[in-house]
Amino acid sequence: MLSARRLEILHAVLAAGSVNAAARNLNYSPATISQHLTALASETGLVLFEKEGRGIVPTDAALHLAEQAQSVLADFARLERTVADLRAGQGEHLALACFASAAEELIPEVVRAVRELRPNITTEVSLNEPVDGRGRRRPDLDIRTEPVDGAEIRLEGYLRHELLTEELLAVLPATHPLAGARSLPLGELRTEPWIDHDIYDSPTGQIILGACTAAGFAPRYVARLDNHHAALSLVRAGIGITVLPRLAVPDPPGTLVAVPLTPAVRRRIVLHARLHPRRGGLVAAAAARLRSAAGHWAAGHGQAVPGDGGD
Numbered sequence: 082m083l084s085a086r087r088l089e090i091l092h093a094v095l096a097a098g099s100v101n102a103a104a105r106n107l108n109y110s111p112a113t114i115s116q117h118l119t120a121l122a123s124e125t126g127l128v129l130f131e132k133e134g135r136g137i138v139p140t141d142a143a144l145h146l147a148e149q150a151q152s153v154l155a156d157f158a159r160l161e162r163t164v165a166d167l168r169a170g171q172g173e174h175l176a177l178a179c180f181a182s183a184a185e186e187l188i189p190e191v192v193r194a195v196r197e198l199r200p201n202i203t204t205e206v207s208l209n210e211p212v213d214g215r216g217r218r219r220p221d222l223d224i225r226t227e228p229v230d231g232a233e234i235r236l237e238g239y240l241r242h243e244l245l246t247e248e249l250l251a252v253l254p255a256t257h258p259l260a261g262a263r264s265l266p267l268g269e270l271r272t273e274p275w276i277d278h279d280i281y282d283s284p285t286g287q288i289i290l291g292a293c294t295a296a297g298f299a300p301r302y303v304a305r306l307d308n309h310h311a312a313l314s315l316v317r318a319g320i321g322i323t324v325l326p327r328l329a330v331p332d333p334p335g336t337l338v339a340v341p342l343t344p345a346v347r348r349r350i351v352l353h354a355r356l357h358p359r360r361g362g363l364v365a366a367a368a369a370r371l372r373s374a375a376g377h378w379a380a381g382h383g384q385a386v387p388g389d390g391g392d
Contacts, residue, residue, distance in 0.1 A: 085157045087121040088150045090114060095139055095147055173202045175367060178209040179224035181309065182329040187374045194370035198363065210283040221364045222371065223353040226284045239353035244375035246385040247327045249346040250339040254319050260338045267342050271298035274321035277305040278312035285348055289324050292346040327382055
């Protein structure tokens with residue numbers, strides 16, 4: 082059986098660039114690091130390093146092994162955290178998965194409500210865009226986006242609730258010639274340099290690209306990022322424009338303006354609440370607070386709230 086610790090040491094050596102550097106980082110002796118690498122090579126039957134000059138270099142096998150081990154090590158680290166929590170008597174968790182703007186605008190109320198019910202609980206919030214899932218718990222609450230005119234996503238073992246439908250906005254520097262418009266036809270942005278906040282092509286990015294295609298053009302990206310705050314900083318610097326959901330720009334700073342698009346481009350935000358055999362009451366209470374937070378946010382920002390679609 083492969084040793085997780087030796088796989089971690091392999092990662093450390095590759096990251097540090099040498100045995101000596103990894104030894105300093107891990108507070109081990111170089112001899113100990115070398116012994117672990119030799120044992121890992123024996124366990125796997127692979128040549129992991131080759132001599133080059135006065136040092137060693139990793140083989141393709143070592144690089145591939147380290148890459149494939151990343152997800153396993155993430156899961157193992159999560160398991161170690163679980164064991165530590167159980168030893169400390171803090172073994173109860175509520176796991177949430179969502180996208181970044183929901184984590185900022187909606188999740189704080191949920192965490193506060195959960196702590197009121199269970200003061201010793203730990204709430205874990207992870208981002209599900211891009212979707213990965215390695216190294217984290219199965220979410221009790223999973224918040225996702227989907228096109229308003231697309232198929233409804235349903236997850237096995239979860240109860241679906243539609244939280245709100247929100248519009249997407251063109252975000253421009255306040256000095257931009259189009260900044261004073263009350264609304265903007267998407268086609269008017271065809272010649273603009275675009276900042277993409279969604280390099281991993283999540284559902285929101287697909288909605289934006291679909292709307293651009295319907296308007297007869299493909300965005301001319303000058304920068305692509307995976308963080309809407311970073312995208313806004315580039316817009317603020319005058320590098321280009323971007324299109325973001327209102328949840329991501331609820332109160333744009335004075336240096337930026339957020340203008341509705343015509344025809345409107347929208348996305349639907351949906352909560353999937355896990356049907357848990359033991360913690361169903363807690364999950365239901367957290368889901369109720371999330372629906373309430375989403376409703377208050379939508380009412381304050383002129384967005385649509387569907388009837389409670391729990392089914």
